[in-house]
Amino acid sequence: MIKPLLWKEWHEQRWKLAFGTFMMAFFTGALLAARFSSYHEIIVAVMLLGSLVLSLYSAMGVFAPEITNRTSTFLAARPVAPWKIFFSKWFFGWLNFAVPMLICSLILAVMVLAHPEEELFELEFLARVLISGIGLGTMFYSMTCCLASRKSSEAFVGFIGLIIFVVLLAYGLIIESTFIDSLRHQETVCMFGEILSFINPVFWIHLMKPVSNYPPNSVFLLFIEQGILFMVVILVGLRKWQRSF
Amino acid sequence: MSEYAIAIEGLKFSYSRNEVLKGLDLQVPRGSIFGFLGRNGAGKTTAIKLMLGLLKPNAGYCRIQGIDSQKDALAVRRIVGYMAEDQQMYGWMRIEQIVKWVASFYPGWDDKFTNQLLDMLELPRRQKVKTLSKGQNSRLALLLALGHRPKVVILDDPTLGLDPIARKDFLRHVIDLLQTNGVTVFFSSHLLYEIEPVADHVAILDGGKIVKQGETFQLRESVKKIVLLASPAIDFSKITGLLDVARYGDRLALTIEDCDASKISALKNSSDDFAREIRLNLDEIFEAYVIGNRGKVAGV
Numbered sequence: 375m376i377k378p379l380l381w382k383e384w385h386e387q388r389w390k391l392a393f394g395t396f397m398m399a400f401f402t403g404a405l406l407a408a409r410f411s412s413y414h415e416i417i418v419a420v421m422l423l424g425s426l427v428l429s430l431y432s433a434m435g436v437f438a439p440e441i442t443n444r445t446s447t448f449l450a451a452r453p454v455a456p457w458k459i460f461f462s463k464w465f466f467g468w469l470n471f472a473v474p475m476l477i478c479s480l481i482l483a484v485m486v487l488a489h490p491e492e493e494l495f496e497l498e499f500l501a502r503v504l505i506s507g508i509g510l511g512t513m514f515y516s517m518t519c520c521l522a523s524r525k526s527s528e529a530f531v532g533f534i535g536l537i538i539f540v541v542l543l544a545y546g547l548i549i550e551s552t553f554i555d556s557l558r559h560q561e562t563v564c565m566f567g568e569i570l571s572f573i574n575p576v577f578w579i580h581l582m583k584p585v586s587n588y589p590p591n592s593v594f595l596l597f598i599e600q601g602i603l604f605m606v607v608i609l610v611g612l613r614k615w616q617r618s619f
Numbered sequence: 620m621s622e623y624a625i626a627i628e629g630l631k632f633s634y635s636r637n638e639v640l641k642g643l644d645l646q647v648p649r650g651s652i653f654g655f656l657g658r659n660g661a662g663k664t665t666a667i668k669l670m671l672g673l674l675k676p677n678a679g680y681c682r683i684q685g686i687d688s689q690k691d692a693l694a695v696r697r698i699v700g701y702m703a704e705d706q707q708m709y710g711w712m713r714i715e716q717i718v719k720w721v722a723s724f725y726p727g728w729d730d731k732f733t734n735q736l737l738d739m740l741e742l743p744r745r746q747k748v749k750t751l752s753k754g755q756n757s758r759l760a761l762l763l764a765l766g767h768r769p770k771v772v773i774l775d776d777p778t779l780g781l782d783p784i785a786r787k788d789f790l791r792h793v794i795d796l797l798q799t800n801g802v803t804v805f806f807s808s809h810l811l812y813e814i815e816p817v818a819d820h821v822a823i824l825d826g827g828k829i830v831k832q833g834e835t836f837q838l839r840e841s842v843k844k845i846v847l848l849a850s851p852a853i854d855f856s857k858i859t860g861l862l863d864v865a866r867y868g869d870r871l872a873l874t875i876e877d878c879d880a881s882k883i884s885a886l887k888n889s890s891d892d893f894a895r896e897i898r899l900n901l902d903e904i905f906e907a908y909v910i911g912n913r914g915k916v917a918g919v
Contacts, residue, residue, distance in 0.1 A: 378723040385711065444707040450673055451703070452724040453696040619673040 375454050379462035387466040390435060391473055394428050398474035399481065413495045418582055420478060421503045425511030425578075428471035430535045433518035434528040436467040441526040441618055450619050460612045467519060471511050479504045506581035509600065513575035514539065516604060520611025524618040546576040572596040573603060624649045624771050624803035625670065629679035632665055639665045641827035642679065647805055647820070652797070654818030654835070655807040656905055661824045663807045664704060667775050670805075671696060684770055697725065700769035704776035704807075706760035710749025714742050714759060718766065725767035733766045740792060754785035758792065765796060772797060773805045778813060790817065811902040821901065825909045831876070835901065842904045843878040844897040845886055846870055858882070863911030874899070874907040 401423060405416045440446040440463070449459060479500055486494050518535035525531050553567045571577050572595050581593065625647035632640040639662040647653045657663045668674045670681050672692025681688040683695045708717060714737070722728040737744060740758040751759060757777060764772060774793070778786040794817055797804050808814050814821065815835070822832040831838065842862070847853075849871045855861055860876040875882060883896065899907070 375724065378720050382709070382720065386709075443710075444705070445709060447668075447673070447703050448706060448708055451671055451696060451701045452721070453693045454724055455693065617674075619668060 376458045376462060379454065379459055380466070383462050383466035386439075387435070387470060390432070390470050394431070394470050395474040395477050398424055398428065398478045402478050402481065414499065417482065417495065417500060417503055421475060421507030421582075422510075422579075424471055424475040424478070425507040426514060426539065428474060429511040429515035430518060430532060430539075432467040432470035433515045433522070433535055434531045435470075436463050436519040437523045437615060437618070438526055438528045438531050441524070442528075447619055456616050457612060460615055464516070464519065464608070464611075468512065468515060471515060472508055475504060475507055475511070503582050506578045509581065510575055510578035513578070513600060513604060513607075514542075516607050516611070517575070520607045520614070523611045523615035542574055542576045546574050549574065568592055568595055569599065572599045575600065575603070622649060623647055623682075624651070625653075625681070625683050625805060627666075627670070627679070627681045630666070630669060630676050630681060631678040632662075632669060632674060632676050634665075639827055640669070640676075643824070643827070643829060645822055645829055645832065647803060649803055650801050651820045652804045652806060652818050654814035654821040655805060655824065656811060656814065656821055656901075657807075657809060657824035658909060659809055661809075662827055663809075663824060664775055666824070667701075667773055667805075667807060670773065671699065671701060697727075697767075698770050700764035700767065700772040702757075702760045702764040702772075702774045702777050704779045706756065706777075708748050708756070708760065708763075710747065712748050713744070714746055714748065714751075715744040717748055717759070718763065721763045722766060728767045732768065733762065736762045736765065736796075752785075753780055754782075754788065757781060757785070757789050761789070761792065761796075769802065771803045771805065773807075775807045776809065777806075778808070778810070786813065793817070811900075811905050815901040823905055823908050830908045831904075838904060839898065839901065841878060842874065842876050842899055842907065844899055844903070845873045845875060845878070845883065846895055846897065847873070847886060853886075858886070862907040872897075874903075874911060876908075 398420065402416070402420045405411075405420065406413070410416075411419075437446075440449065450456065482495075482500055483497060486497055486500070514535070517538050518531065521538065522531040522534040525534070549567070549571050553571070572592065577596060578600070581596070623646045625645065627643055627645040630640050630643035630645075631638070643662075643666060645666075655663055655666075665674065669676050670683060670688055672688040672695055675689065684698055686694050686698070688695050712720065718733055718737070722730070722733070736742075740762055742755060742759055742762065748756070748759070761774075761777070764774070777793075778789050781789060790813065793804070793806075806814060806818060818835050820833065821835050821838060823830050833841075846867075847870065849866065849869055853871070855864060858873065858875065860878065860882070861873060862876055863872075863874040865872045873886070878896075
């Protein structure tokens with residue numbers, strides 16, 4: 375029963391997907407051609423662009439158009455479980471930023487493999503940046519589209535996304551400044567500090583260049599905490615969206 | 620099995636602090652064409668959404684063909700054909716695409732019947748939904764509500780926004796398709812002249828409750844307007860079932876429910892000049908129930 379839902383979403387989202395892929399490829403190509411910075415910095419910039427800008431753009435087009443066009447009731451009145459409708463919409467919105475990031479990474483990987491003598495950057499670095507970018511993007515996208523799943527205005531959803539980003543950033547800065555002494559004095563950050571840090575999706579950025587003072591199991595903790603947060607966000611989104619009919 | 624296609628009891632629902640339904644009780648007999656009347660904003664659409672399990676009630680229950688809308692909403696939606704008010708569909712789909720797409724949700728979708736309906740309702744298969752006229756859009760929504768041959772059809776203000784010709788055309792199709800098939804039709808509207816010729820049962824929703832429910836002809840028989848000479852001897856508080864009082868010069872027009880011979884003779888006794896009793900149409904009955912002053916207006 376989920377197939378027709380995925381078919382509909384594919385038809386509605388495919389041009390956004392094409393647009394996102396083109397934009398990412400264009401920016402990556404342009405930045406690399408201009409050589410305005412190191413390859414490492416360009417890759418990080420492009421992945422952050424994908425995980426923040428594209429994910430916000432995707433989130434704006436997930437639920438709001440259905441509510442604005444008043445097709446949500448038409449869809450919800452079908453004999454299909456609400457979570458399936460919710461998932462199909464969430465999934466195609468997610469693809470809208472994840473696929474462009476993946477395609478860009480593939481192009482960059484091909485570049486590295488095609489010119490092994492130039493030692494442009496390490497594939498492991500690219501993989502790390504891609505995972506952290508998709509992780510951050512997934513959380514930011516899910517938080518935006520789920521917390522604003524009853525809003526009918528795309529611009530308003532975007533505004534909520536920006537607020538979420540500012541709050542996460544502020545929280546990240548507070549946590550960093552709280553534990554900055556530990557980091558400065560080459561001390562290991564305490565467990566409590568880790569827990570407080572890794573609940574914040576912004577800390578996916580640490581995967582790009584792991585902070586040495588965090589214990590080795592910090593990546594595992596990041597995945598666990600983000601997984602729990604993701605489940606909570608999705609459940610809240612599903613509940614809110616069901617109340618929009 | 621319940622004798623009612625739709626049975627609702629004590630249904631309460633509120634949007635935040637705004638209590639829309641305050642204990643709705645409703646019984647829709649199987650095979651009937653049931654008119655659900657109410658003003659704009661009375662809670663008709665909310666009641667329908669609760670029937671389909673799209674909203675969760677604060678209290679009460681709703682059963683469709685014996686199935687609880689809250690406990691098994693998907694089973695309810697499988698046996699119900701639903702057409703929302705001013706139904707919006709996916710404009711980018713062609714008619715044949717949307718029919719196929721909706722069909723994929725229903726195991727019992729009848730392709731042969733759908734093809735007949737497409738021809739009967741004069742819907743061009745290759746046309747995109749966004750290019751359809753309002754009349755065509757309503758006919759397509761009706762087709763999509765009927766394609767799986769539902770046992771219960773819920774039409775929520777289906778002719779909203781249609782011009783009079785398109786409205787009549789739509790109603791003709793509804794009657795042609797549904798009246799003879801033993802399907803229960805739940806027809807919500809605020810346009811009474813639309814419901815009057817087709818509905819065999821009606822319910823009037825006002826203030827979040829059903830203020831009157833019954834067979835259409837019985838309702839017409841039981842609610843009457845009595846015109847008599849105004850007299851100080853008339854005590855409105857003693858007239859049971861008084862819905863509305865209007866003054867025309869020296870005469871009073873009383874609209875009374877369950878107006879039987881005993882009530883009429885009591886009125887005759889209290890007035891020197893009993894003029895006449897007038898039969899009312901559904902429009903006037905609805906008006907009396909919804910905006911009737913019940914004799915409380917000063918100066919009457």
